[in-house]
Amino acid sequence: MAPQTAYDRAVNVLKQNDRGTYTVPTKGLYPFQWNWDSCLTALGQRHVDEARAWTEIETLFAHQWEDGMVPHIVFHEVSDQYFPGPEVWRTNRPTPTSGMTQPPVAGFAAKRIFDGAKDRVLAEERARRLLPKINAWHKWFFANRDPHGEGLVAILHPWESGRDNSIDWDAALERVPTEGVGEYSRRDTQHADPAHRPTKTQYDRYLWLVQRFRSLNWDNSRLHDASPFQVVDPGFNAILIRSCADLAAMADALDEPGIAADNRAWANKGLAAMEGLWSEPHGQYLCRDRTINTLIDSASIGGILATFAAIPSGRAHAIARTVERLSQSVQFSVPSHDPADRRFDAPRYWRGPVWLVTNYMIADGLAAAGENAVAKLIIDSSLELIEKSGFAEYYDPISGTPCGGGHFTWTAAMVVEFLSKQ
Ligand code: GLC
Secondary structure, eight states: OOOOOHHHHHHHHHHHTBOSSSBOSBTTTBOSEEHHHHHHHHHHHTTTOHHHHHHHHHHHHTTOOTTSOOOSEEOOSOOSSSSSOHHHHOOOOSSOBOSSOOOOOHHHHHHHHHHHOSOHHHHHHHHHHHHHHHHHHHHHHHHHSOTTOOSOOOBSSHHHHSOTTOGGGHHHHHTSOOTTOOOOOOSHHHHSOGGGSOOHHHHHHHHHHHHHHHHTTTOHHHHHHHOSOOEEOHHHHHHHHHHHHHHHHHHHHTTOHHHHHHHHHHHHHHHHHHGGGEETTTTEEOOEETTTTEEOOOOBGGGTGGGGSOOOHHHHHHHHHHHHHHHHHOSSSOOSBOTTSTTOOTTSTTSSOBOHHHHHHHHHHHHHTTOHHHHHHHHHHHHHHHHHHOSOSEEOTTTOOEESOSSOHHHHHHHHHHHHHO
């Protein structure tokens, strides 16, 4: 039998983790549905089965809260493999969910599936149903996470960023207390090497925030001002801005001018406000700690991911040069943190490793800005990693060693995307 191609192996990973109407990121470590994982997974699924791709996003939105929030985890099944589970969140949902959100990539994903769909009738029907739901999520963000109308939204917990353990959050987390958190037993360190995972003190702070929000009954209109952790992340905002712009374009195609106008206005306001996060010395955007109104001096991939939105071309070109510079100091691009920073930690998650999802979004943004050579460098690096180390959750950028969980869904989905374009 001929050896399986990377494409076939990737499709197999998607199938192994498919639970019918949603896909788990990987069995064991992450046995439920995660928000941005699912949206990015649908991009891979569309090449195999378009209807299944739409279902992946629809299942996520079936658990959208009445206020518009789309939760970061949907606990479809009971499992004692994961902490913190529903008994910690206590959000009182019909199907248990977490109480916070994740990078809103659904608008982008839906448009990409819509644009490439071969079954136009199906795509129109499914996109039309999703449109008001994604719109409600965007509206929720600006109402609840940008209460002063700056144009950019804050995350209230590192887990919302999707870059859970980034160095970006360290200083802001220091201001989060740990008193009264109580005893708990982590599961992540049983599935993955503790050296790749967050420390105990960080975990205490994560849980303190969860308990604080829970004590406010997960009332989103109160959480922002009550949170000691409010960070404006350029990567997260770029994803939101891109999704708003893409939703606007899809709304035009579906003849929904009201949704198109609102989303276009949010995207334009966000793009203008993003300029306040630019750092000339770093050649990228930085996070801002909203509680003290200060830029966070941490050159992470969040500020590079900003290229996913239609930022000014001069900024995109500068970011491309930064990616080239970073690629000189590692074997595999794009590291999630600048290796020149002493806090860089090659195998610890989001503090150095390469992730294929961020690679995908950065390459997409840079290609749109005409930076095709750098986009190609990123895609080639991604595919090299797969050949060397399989479909891992993330990779050490220096050695290429696979880290975290294995047989990872979104890594496989990105490979299907990369290979389908070539
Ligand atoms: C980790 C990642 C997060 C992802 C989740 C499931 O928590 O940091 O971005 O959604 O795993 O893959």
